[in-house]
Amino acid sequence: MSLELRKNSKRFYARLTVNGKRKAFPLNTHYRGKPPDGLRLKNEGDAEFERSRGEALAEEKALQKEFQEGKSERQLREKVYEAMTGNEFKPVDLKDLFKIAKNFPRTKPWSPKYAEQIENRCQLFLEFLNKRHVNISYAHEVTRNMVEGFLAFYLTKTNCSAKTLDDVRVGLQGLWTVLEKKELQNGNPFRGIPKKYHITTTKEIFTPKQIEQILHEAEKDPELYQITVTSISTGMRLGDCCTLKWASVNMKKRIIFVPAVGKTQKPVAIPFFGQLEEVLKNAEEARVDEEYVFPLVRRLYARESQYFSKSFSQLLLRIGFTDDENPETSIRLTGESGGSRRRPVRSFHGLKTTWMTMALRGGVSLEDIKKICGNVDTQVILKHYFQSDAERIRSELKTAMPEALSGVASTGSEPVSTIHLLNLLDQMSADNWEFISKRMREELLKTKGNDVDTSNNDVSTTQ
Incomplete structure (x- = not known):
């Protein structure tokens, strides 16, 4: 134990070891009389000073005892604060x-x-x-x-x-x-508490046939239909779909400009066509709000943020999905770590996953996907959004590999993937249908009718 004095204060300070570190704690005792030269306590001051020194030693001893016995934890923290900051302690209610x-x-x-x-x-x-x-x-x-x-x-x-x-x-x-x-507190009681382990759920994608069923069922609920078409056509998140503003829509250029995607805070420009163009035209014709594209949707979402998430889950159950532990059909599954909470695997966010997967499969570059969806990290896209399937890859590899490796005789021409044809159909509109249909015909004529790849697709295509 040791005492010390400082030039700008009349307090005694006790230098103690706390958690393996030496710290100076201001005491309540102030010195009186004349201190020794240079404030060096190895020397003696006058009689009045020595009496105040004795009081400080007694206080220092009591403080040391509190540390050793763990008493008066609140007062100790106050003294630690004053020792660390040099400021008088002011409690925050x-x-x-x-x-x-x-x-x-x-x-x-x-x-x-x-x-x-x-x-x-x-x-x-x-x-x-x-x-x-x-x-x-x-x-x-x-x-x-x-x-x-x-x-x-x-x-x-x-x-x-x-x-x-x-x-x-x-x-x-x-x-x-x-x-x-703000130097009102020294230490944070929340710091150092370890994170709870949790598994990020990867949403399952929807097949083209399932998308048709979803859109058909969603037509019964006009508001749900509007945002469902918007999400599956652009990859936008639920919140962005519900709060879409007219200021962000350019009908002539057919582009939706989102100033700041909520999760990444980066501006993105998203092209639209087909069904979404029709939805936006209908909304423009029935326009009753100068700010929001879907005003009723926005009000319902503002009232309850989970309103459309719940509505979409109910829609999935109506078209044949289940709420059990069947991984092929269930909308929720129990996590790998167990517990009573079940994680959603098929939800509204799955529309975004589906859009990104179809875009990547259709040849849209990863950089363009990142620009549109605002997911800067490539690994995030590939891990959580891009969902491939083994059978489709197997079919494409068999086609690409020579007969000696694949065991499949070459047909002399490249098969046309049904997924590729569906992507072309998705791009078809009133303005480009002649060009798209001509392109599809040319690609089909390059191969024999039985070379059209229909594996793992809901639509069978023959010439």
Whole structure:
């Protein structure tokens, strides 16, 4: 144990070892009288000073005992804060925590939706503390044990996924991070808590026949039909489809310009044609809102963000999909790690996966896909969006390989893939149907009728 003095303060400081590190803690005792020359405590001061030194030594001894016995944890944290920052400790009331964090200047301000989410989770955390730890009033009093108890409580209460629990932890941790940046808090009780392990679910793609069934069934619900056609035609996410604005649609050039895709915050230009063009023309003719393309859709989505996700799941069940553990037909499956929560494998987001897969199979470059969908990371696209199938690859490899390797005699001409023909049909419109039909005829005439590849497709094509 040792005491020290500083030039700009009359306090005594105790230099103690905490967690293997030497730190100086300001004591409540101030020196009196005349200190020794140079404030060197190896020497003696006058009688009054030595009496104050004795008081400081007693306080230092008591502080050391508190550290050793783990008593008065709150007071110790206050002293650690003063030792680390050199500032007088000013406690932050937990009731002011959200307000301080929200008003903190940042490059990208919180959106109203995100702010509401953080406020709700903060309120739930405070309610938990009020019930389980009634004496806790200030931010610096919150400990890691309290945080871990809350996360366990939240998981039990909501039966949420591991990802949602991590989002809760990160959001609340950010509140204490703001206090650290404002030098109102030293340490963060949320920091160091490990992430919960969770598996990212890859959505299954829909076949051309299933897409036809989905669109046919969706026609019974005009609002669901509008955004379903928009998503499967452009690869846009549900939220972007629901909040599409006229300012982003160029009907002459047939392009949808999305200023900032929600997940990546990068502007993208998306071409449209076919059914989506018809949907947009109908919306323009019946235009009742100067801002939103689908105003009723936007209102329903704003009222309940899961409205169309639920509607789409119900649609899938009506056309033959199931809600069991059959991986071939179910819309949800239990995760590999078990548990009561089932992960969606066929959902509205599957339309985006389907669009990207068809685009990549049809020869659209990966760079163009990245520009349109805003997924900057190539590995993300290939891992979570591009869904290939073994039988189609096997068929194409047999065609590409020589007979000695494939065991299939060469026909002397390249077979025409049905997927390729379907992609051409998807591109057909009133403006280009003659060109597309001529191109399809030329490609079919290059090969014999029985060379048309119909494996793993819902449509059989013959010459």
